[in-house]
Amino acid sequence: MTIDERLERLTERHEALAEGLQLLHADVQGIVLSVKELRESGKGLTESIIELRELAKDHAIILKGHADLIGDLVRIAAGHEQRMQRMEGQQG
DSSP states (O other): OOHHHHHHHHHHHHHHHHHHHHHHHHHHHHHHHHHHHHHHHHHHHHHHHHHHHHHHHHHHHHHHHHHHHHHHHHHHHHHHHHHHHHHHHHHO
16 A cells, blocks of 8 residues: 555545544534523423422412311301200200
């Protein structure tokens, strides 16, 4: 094999490697862009989760208040029921 043939083979290999490197670089740039988009999306999801957590806390407080009111109503109704039974017992 002559020096010219060797140089030609080396040039072909160099060109193939350079092309492969360019393709790899383009792929890496695409991955970097995708990661940035995912990071931004993740930030948005994190903010949404925080908002939902705060809303859940607020709703839990409201529901506890409603449960307390219902308990009060049950006690009031029971008291009225007892008074009505006493009144009926006095009349009968």
